[in-house]
Amino acid sequence: MNPKWNGQFSCFDLVARTGKTSHQRTIVVVRDLEIGGGDFVVMAGPCAVESEDQLLRTAESVAAAGAQILRGGAYKPRSSPYAFQGLGIEGLRILSKARQETGLAIITEVMSEEDVEVIAEYADIMQVGTRSMENYALLEALGGCGRPVLLKRGMTATLEELLRSAQILATAGNSQIILCERGIRTFETATRNTLDIAAVPVLKTVSHLPVIVDPSHAAGVRCLVPTLARAACVVGADGLLVEVHPCPEQAMSDGNQSLNFREFREMMRDLQPYLAIQREEREFRPQLVAGGTD
Numbered sequence: 001m002n003p004k005w006n007g008q009f010s011c012f013d014l015v016a017r018t019g020k021t022s023h024q025r026t027i028v029v030v031r032d033l034e035i036g037g038g039d040f041v042v043m044a045g046p047c048a049v050e051s052e053d054q055l056l057r058t059a060e061s062v063a064a065a066g067a068q069i070l071r072g073g074a075y076k077p078r079s080s081p082y083a084f085q086g087l088g089i090e091g092l093r094i095l096s097k098a099r100q101e102t103g104l105a106i107i108t109e110v111m112s113e114e115d116v117e118v119i120a121e122y123a124d125i126m127q128v129g130t131r132s133m134e135n136y137a138l139l140e141a142l143g144g145c146g147r148p149v150l151l152k153r154g155m156t157a158t159l160e161e162l163l164r165s166a167q168i169l170a171t172a173g174n175s176q177i178i179l180c181e182r183g184i185r186t187f188e189t190a191t192r193n194t195l196d197i198a199a200v201p202v203l204k205t206v207s208h209l210p211v212i213v214d215p216s217h218a219a220g221v222r223c224l225v226p227t228l229a230r231a232a233c234v235v236g237a238d239g240l241l242v243e244v245h246p247c248p249e250q251a252m253s254d255g256n257q258s259l260n261f262r263e264f265r266e267m268m269r270d271l272q273p274y275l276a277i278q279r280e281e282r283e284f285r286p287q288l289v290a291g292g293t294d
């Protein structure tokens, strides 16, 4: 490993690859899925749960296209106090119904330590959003929630800071952590955020945790989402988090970056050759996709 990274990350001993654990990998088990175990896991669904009809239709469509996990925000972190804040507990009930009907596992965001208990009753994975990556009270509360955590990189956070938050979660008792690169703030304005594609191989080298990519919040525009998803696949990500809506033009949040059903289906179809490349790399050049020597 690059000696600089060793010095930078080895203090986060529960989540970093250290001398003793250099070949260790964390596999996050969610129902019958293994994230970080070699399968490419796709989580897809609307930014926000808006209604039962919207979510059930989306769940059926993304499941048929090959997604394994359904995403949907019930508690939404909105930048405007006037924007739709999510359906709260009603949204959780709708998510649970969609799981029952499709068999998809559920991921949904938790913003406050006060909501951890109720969300953990419904969700299979607890999502910590970019704005909450350094909410230490929340991370502490997630330590004992009994559910895996998807930890999104703060939009202005370094990888060191991301792993510091992961270490806090692990110290609090929860080592079932999935890291998520979702784009960072840079001077570029053509995209909503800048997808730091190098974050994937760096994190896979310095940490044993699974790493997924959210191309939707990185791009901010739907036409870029499939391309960024392919890039994520080629650099060795363990999966994707993608926004999909039955009618993105009418979405209550993040419609510009949401794919419609057809676009998602095509994205999944077009990913296949890139998934084959990933599988081959894992077999023949494992250090490129699972960390190791540089």
Ligand code: PEP
Residues within 6 Å of the ligand: 047, 073, 077, 128, 129, 130, 131, 152, 182, 214, 217
């Ligand atoms: C989301 O996934 O809808 C979301 C709010 O993401 P982020 O925290 O990355 O902005």
Ligand code: MN
Residues within 6 Å of the ligand: 047, 048, 217, 243, 253, 254
């Ligand atoms: Mn969103």
